[in-house]
Amino acid sequence: MADQSLFAGPAIRRLRKREGMTQASTAARLEISPSYLNLIERNQRPVSARVMMRLVEQFDFDPRSLRADEAIGGVDGLARRFADERFADLGIDRDELQEFLASSPQVASAFARLYDNAGPAGGAADPLAASRAEVERWRNHFADLDSxxxxxxxxxxxxRGDIGIALADRLRERHQLSVRILPREVLPDSLRRLDLHARQVQLSEMLSIPSRNFQLAMQLAQLEFADGIQAVASGARFDDEAARGLFARHLQGYVAAALIMPYGRFLRACEATGYDxxxxxxxxxxxxxxxxxRLTTLQRVGQRGLPFFMMRIDRAGQVSKTLAGGSTARFVDSIQTCPLWDAHRAFDRAGELQVQFVALDDAGEREGGWLTMARTVEGAGAPGEAQFVVALxxxxxxxxxxxxxxxxxLRSGDAQPIGPGCARCHREACSQRSLPPAGRKLAFDxxxxxxxxxxxxxx
Incomplete structure (x- = not known):
């Protein structure tokens, strides 16, 4: 990835205009010719490492701002929004989206914000979609909370070596709260309850040991990280308080995972084991x-892990959870999945990890495809009551x-072609197709x- 050319013309042009400088004066401070700067601003030349260093030195420039398009998911994020049936007749392809994002990133961000606030075709703004968009904007890494x-x-x-004991002791010593495991009939509809009168954190007996630990960590997040979580959630632009509530809940879970899997120790273990x-x-x-x-959160500056995405699906192929992290996978944005994806086979092979090399639509050769790993997980409640598949x-x-x-x-020709659900998939001659693609005129022979x-x- 390090040898990719960096084209950042629009960002540098905005910087120059913000400073009220001409191309000639800016070029002088960057120690390049005005004609070369002109080529850079028109994306006809990449930004070299030397020019980047001069930008940082002369303008206090943050190189991370060059990736501002990631706040909307880059080209893949735009493609997901333009896949809406309202735009189907326009025939907008990825090359046009790439050009749009490169030449007018601020306009693209404005479009994405309007689209996300308006909601999908025929419906009101979706608080879950808005919350997910905010997580995407942060790339699911909240540096202060993590640290x-x-x-x-x-x-x-x-x-203490046992995280469960350490969490319970922390609750008792700092908050005068004991932990009590209660029968299912006492907590029929709850996994965790805070009883301040009894000074207890009450947990359902149906929780597994990892889930008990996670719920205790969530309780600590609510008690000790409330100000930090509130600060992040308050800074989000939400029109619906339900979206803010969902986002705050995500942050609580984020802190809980960071407590149980501390960043530095977790990343070292990932690298030492080959992410086994x-x-x-x-x-x-x-x-x-x-x-x-946790694997979708490893985006710490100077200490990044691999960019995983995560999805959770049910037997009907509905997507109940998505986390893109630093990944650019387009099918993370799908609300339906492809039956050709082996993640669906995992339901019939409970506990077995299904590993598959896939390519989405026509992106296999260009993007190299994706390695996916999927396994069943059980929902809250009694064993067997609810089952999902989580895919990385x-x-x-x-x-x-x-x-x-x-x-x-992992040869490109060996990838299994899949799509983002039949209604959004334009792959031809697929024997598994259940619906025609939205916006395409049917043909009859x-x-x-x-x-x-x-x-x-x-x-």
């Missing part, structure tokens, strides 16, 4: 879903570092019958 949680975790590990998922589960005493959450994924070009990639061919009942005209 504070790591410091607390280090403090609690000074004399079963080993990490046991080393930190967490569930597969908790581990998947990473770009195939980075997958050779993974323990789970051993023995898997009386002289033949294709493998799918929904053939459509090529764009």
């Amino acid at each position: 504070e949680a790591e410091a607390m975790a280090d403090e609690m590990r000074l004399s 998922l079963p080993v990490l589960e046991r080393r930190f005493g967490v569930s597969f879903e908790q581990l998947a959450h 994924g990473i770009e195939a070009v980075l997958a050779d570092q993974l323990a789970q990639a051993r023995g898997v061919s 009386r002289s033949r019958r294709g493998v799918t009942p929904f053939e459509f005209e090529r764009s």
Whole structure:
């Protein structure tokens, strides 16, 4: 990734205009010619490392601002929004979106904000979508909360190795709260309850040990990180307080995971084991879903982990949870999934990790595809009452570092083509297709019958 050319013309042009400078005066401070600066601003030349250093020195420039497009999910985030049926007849392709984002990133951000606030076609603004968009804007990494949680975790590990005992002791010593496990009939509809009258944190007996620990960590997050969580949640632009509530709840879970899997120690374990998922589960005493959450957060500046995405689906293929982290996977934005994806096979192979190399639509050769790892998890309640599949994924070009990639061919021709759900998938001649793609005109040929009942005209 380090050898990719960095084209940042619009950002540098905005910087120059903000400073009220001409191209000539700016070029002089950057120690380049005005004609070269002109080429850079028109994205006809990349920004060299030397020019970048001069930008930092002369203008107190933050290089991370060059990736501001990531706040809306980059080209993939725009593609997800433009896949809305309201734009289907326009035939906007990825090349046009790439050009739009490169030339007018602020306008693209304005469009994304309007779209997210307006909600999907035919509906009101969705608080869950708004909350997810805010998590995406942060790339699911909240540096201050993460660092504070790591410091607390280090403090609690000074004399205790069992995180569950340490969490319970912290609640007792700092907050005068004891932990009590109650029968299901006493807490029929709750996993955790704070009873201030009895000075108890009450947990359902139906929780597994990793889930009990996580709920205790969530309670500590509410008690000791309330100000920090409130500060982050208050800074978000939400039109709906329900969205803010969902976002705050996500932050509480984020802190809980950071307490149980402290950033530095967790990242070192990931790198030492090749991100071996079963080993990490046991080393930190967490569930597969908790581990998947944490793997999407490793975006600390100067100490980044691999950019995973995570999805949780049910048997109907509905997506109930998505976290993109630093990933650019387009199917993270889907509300339906492709039946050709082996994540669906995991339901019939409970507890087994399903590893598959996939390519989305026509992106296989260009993007190299994705290595996905999926496994069943159980929802809250009695065993077997609710079942989901949690899937982790990473770009195939980075997958050779993974323990789970051993023995898997990552050649582009070996990828399984999948789509973002039939209504948004434009792959032709797919025998698994259940719906025609939105915005495409159906084609009928009386002289033949294709493998799918929904053939459509090529764009």
